[in-house]
Each structure stands twice: as structure tokens, then as C-alpha cells.
Amino acid sequence: MYKIDSAELEKVQRKATKLLPGFKDLGHEDRLHQLQLPSLKYGHQYGDQIQIYRAKKNLEKLSIENYFQPAKVKTTRGHPYKVFKPVTQNRARANFWSIRAIDLWNSLPETVVKAKTLNCYKNRLD
Template sequence: MANNVIPPHQHGFTPGRSCSTQLLLAMNDCTKVLGDGHSVDTLYFDFAKAFDSVLHNRLISKLQGCGISGKLLAWVRNFLEQKVVLNSYTSYRSSVKNPHGFGEYVIDGTAITSCDVVKDLGIMIDNQLKFHDHTTTVAKKANRLLAVICKTFQYFDHTTFINLYKSYIRPVLEYGNIIWEPQYILDQEQIEKIQRRATKLVQGLQNCTYNDRLTALNLPSLKYRRLHGDMIMFYQLLHSHFSLDTSDLFTTTTLSTTRGHNYKLFKPRAASRVRSTFSLYEPSMAGTVYPIT
């Protein structure tokens, strides 16, 4: 990025950025436009076949012409020689189609197929930004993993369960949840049900209530962890832990009459459901403030 080789919109494999930050900015742009009553159309490109058909020598020459050399160029050459192809490519401004009036795009005489749900960096994004499909997909995947664990292990003490659950199940339930945090009770229960079922596997806790099982295992509910994760993300954004311009995400209040620290946030009025349920605002909705540390 310092040599202007990597564009500023790149989030993968760059310090201070991640898939979550990319999707966070994309969803912020998308919900803001939809909240203003406009439509959003997004084009997704899959370069898997095209990338593998490119002449590698020509690609290397073009990279050298862009100023890429040394270890980075050698890494790209090794990458190509090993015939590892990219599964997909998603542009920075990825978001979702507006549910009203899909338009048809044509490139070089080929019509682009529209869809109601698309997978973007592991998140199933639907055309209404309700994330029902993603919640269902995540729950099914977690249930399959839990079934495999049950077939592999016959006995679960506290330590064994915690290690397996935190390593294999919970990461699936929490990946990117700053983006898709369920806003509907049915979706929240669908996700929480996985942990309810899993905690019953522990020897001696089968007949205990869910809250008692959580207390015995020192586990919080998944809903609490989502809120906690939102607060951590908000804090990191507010204190510039990410190399992002956050001016378009939120602003601090300019009122001089407020007491305490200078990190009280201004929450803009949301004119639509998609904007009001945008998970970035959840911590502020919960009344959370962030003192200077």
C-alpha cells in the first residue's frame, strides 16, 4: 500500500483489516443508500476459470511492469506454478440487490443472472438484508459438526467439551456476526439452540437448566457474546485500531453540555428497517459508552 501497488479498498491480507471490516463498510454503504429510498445493485465476478486460463508468463510480465519484484513476485510465481486457483473474487463495494425492481445487466452481449441470495466472503447476503438464509446455513453446518463430534467422542467432561466446542462449533456460529447479527427472535433461537443442545452432552449436566449448564461451564449465551463482540468492534473502530476511515460510520457528539468523556456517539435517525437494524448501531442502542483508556 505504501508503494501504491495495493489499492486502499483492499482488505484481505492487509494489516488492521479483515473480511469483517470489508463487509462492514459495504453494509454501511448499502444500508445508507437503501435507507434513503434508493436501490442498490451489485455485480459479483467469479474469476476461477478465467484466472487458471491466463498465460502465466504474460501475467508475471504485467506484474513486473507494475513495479512488483523480489520476494512478492517470487511468491506469485510459486503460487501460479502450484496451480492453486482463486475460488472467487469479490469487489470492495459488495453488498446486496434491492428487493424492488431488479434490472438486467448485459456485458458483451451476455445477460447477467440476478439472484436473491449470494455468498460474500462466507456470509449469505439476501436481497432484503434479513440474513435468514445465513442463519439457517450456519445452524445446519454447526449441527453437522456437532454430530461428527458426538460420533467421535463417547464421553464429554468439562475440559474436553470446552476445548471441542470453542475450537469447532462456536467459531462457525460467530464468524462475521457483526454483519449478520440476527434481529429476529426465531433466528436468535435457531442459533442459541445449537449451544443449548451442545451443553447437554457434558456428563452430569444433562438434567440441568440451560442457565445452570452455562454457569457450570463458564460459558455466556451466544446473544451476550454477539453484543460483547459488537462493543469490542465499536471500541476498536472508535479508537482507530483499524486502518479505516470511520467518518462515514459514526461521529462523536459535538454538544458541549454532555458530561464525562469525549467519546459519546451521535446516532443518526434511521428511516428504514435495514438501517435501524444495522448491527454497528447495536452497542449504542444498548446504552454503551466508551471511556478513554
Template sequence: MDHCHHSVWQPRHKTLRTNLENVQRRATKLIASLKDKPYLECLVALGLPSLEHRRLRGDKIEIFKYVHGAYNANRPKLHPHRGRDTRGNSLKLAKERSIRNVRSSFFSQRVVSVWNGLPDSVVTAPSVSAFKSRLDSCWADQPGLFDPECYH
């Protein structure tokens, strides 16, 4: 589940996301010492973020690479934000209107809001590894790290 490119596919419906999370839930129950513990306790004990958190983190890493020029060919349509709004960061992106619900799950649509909400100190990191470190520090206190229901 985690070996594919993060931005290629993401489950759009909650049912699919729940089904994927259930695979990880069952896998944690295979560990004898965690067999009778609640799922969230298993994730915390293993230091394993929820799949939903990992998908969101993967999206942010991909958009960081995109904004900083790592991809040259076949780039999705992402444009710099041209508004006067100074909240958020200096590398904000414009979000295109999505008439169809299906389009809202496209990479170029789903990443903009979360990217624009990151602080400038994170998005202006000098490298991908620095970005990951700053992003993880920024997210350290968020309950969604281990709780997949936080994102719904």
C-alpha cells in the same frame, strides 16, 4: 459461530437469535454431568456466557478498536457526539436517524447506544486487552451474562 468477525452479521429477529442459542443449548446437553440440568445452570457451570452476551461484547470490542483508530479503510459512518449531554463517557458517538427498520441492525446503528452507555473508565482504556478487562469487570454483575432472555 464464534469464529467469524463479530460485526459482520448479527441475527436481527428474535427467532434467529433463539435458534442460534438452541445450538449451544443442545451442545451443553452432550456433557454427561450437565445432561439433566437447566440451560442457565449449564452455562454457569461451564463459565460460558450466552451467545447474545458474546455478540454484544464483540460489538463493543470492535467499536473500541474503531474509536481508537485500529481501522483506517472502509470504516462505517460513526461520528463523535456533539451535544451538551455530559452523561455517559467522553467518547460518545452520534446516532443517525434510522428510517427503515433494517438499517437499525447495521453495525453503525446498533453499537452507538451501548457504547455511549459505558463509563469513561472503560472506553478510555489504553489497549484492547485493558478494555476487555474493564468491560468484563463493569458487566460482572449483569444477569445477561448467562441469560440470553435478558437482552430481549
């Protein structure tokens, strides 16, 4: 998602949460916290991570090899399922979920990535 689209969506979210009784004078983050709503950025990242997990575990009808390549360098840090992040030449390609989600996926702890089920993964991701 482009920054301008994200900013517009966040503007709508800010307005909507201010309309609720008792929330007008609170800051945006406080409103989200009290309403137990995630930020838009968190929601996008969360969705991206679930999509990668589903692809890695063959829970999707897509071929994981078309989107991700295993990392070429094996490191002693992190998990063994790290993926290679290709260099992109344009902004549109950099916004594809298969590119933007790699850094966060690679930074996840091994206990999260090795979850046996999707629900277990979601719980550990939170």
C-alpha cells in the same frame, strides 16, 4: 443478527450443552455459567463493543467517520466519546453493528472507554 437467526443458534447451543455428562437436568443459564460460556447475546454485544473501540483507536482499516458521528449535545454524564445514534427507517439498517452497538457504547463508564490498550479495554469491559 436477526432474532430468528439468533434463536436458531441458541437452540443449537442449548442442545449441545445438554449433551454433556451431568448437564442434562440443569437450566440453560446454569449450564452456561458452569461451563463458563457467555450467552450469545453477550457475545454479540462484546464483539460490537470491541469493534467500536478498535475503530475509535484506529486499530482497524476503516474510517470511523463513515460509521459514527460524535454526539451533538455534550452532557455532563458519561464519557466524552459518545456518538450520535441516527434514526433508522428499516429493520435491516437498525441491525447494522454501527447502529445496534451505539446505546451500549454510550452507556459505558469513562474508565472503560478511555482504556489505553485493547487488552485493558477488554478487561474493563468484562
